[in-house]
Amino acid sequence: MKLQRTMLPVFAMLLTTAVMALGLPDPGSATVPQQSQVEGDVVQVFPTVIVIRDERGHATILQLNPRTQVSGSLKPGDKVVAYVTPYGVSSIQMKTNLALIP
């Protein structure tokens, strides 16, 4: 019985480690924002995909869908902000256009 009591914390620790290793979602992850934005320079433009390079130099691939609003015709070198929801990219705006908004 005493052995069982001492084994309980060890078992709990092993279980926690296993859960962390499996990458199961923790309760705190519920606070992730539903909408976010990604900024960067346009690198490549395809019919349904735009590749941008963010501030850290990483590539982000923006998949366009029929509901995605794109401001103007984008070309490599343009600075853009993409608004991202869990359902995909909602809009891509050029940063120069944003600067003109009062």
Added chain:
Amino acid sequence: MSKCMGSRCAVWLVVLGLAGVGNVQAETWSPGGATPGQWYFGARVGPSPLTQSLNSNLDSATGPTLNFQGMYGVTNWLAVGLMLEWERHGIDQERPRRDLGSLDTVTLLPTVEVRPGHLGALYPYASMGLGVNVNSFSEDSSAPRVSPSNNFAFRLAAGGDYFITKTIALNTEFAWKRNDGHAEIGGVRTNDWNASSFAWLIGVRWFY
């Protein structure tokens, strides 16, 4: 057959299992786990997760690993040989979420294996290999292209052979492999590309 159903059968299985463990524990350690001049070949398979995210915005799935090797006993505790390993991982972008495709890695590794001794039919070992990772990427859609680099491979492993006959052994192995390089994603080069992985392999080895 019907007699071996229910709790009585389960008790017998436990007793037999404990007896088997007892047998292994009763065996004494004998030095020398390899035979000079002996060839052996292995075929193993198992799951392989990456040790971390591929990069800060790319996630990977646990994929299958296939491993083949041919080894030659040099001394009674050392073997050298060649290993060929293939693994595949599904890759997706975290934000915004998008499936990118799958990363395939073929690794060729000249390998040394240290086999210090055995405990009855159980032969533990540790191995190390240096070689090359050949990486390729299969995109889910035509654009954009993802081109990972080939790079230097370093693999560490520990495992054991359990001989079921004089020439055939069941094998299990746990391994870590370095696969750290760079990639070009849609024309953007990123140095933050680490596909190092763990692998847990189970298979068979044939000794000649």
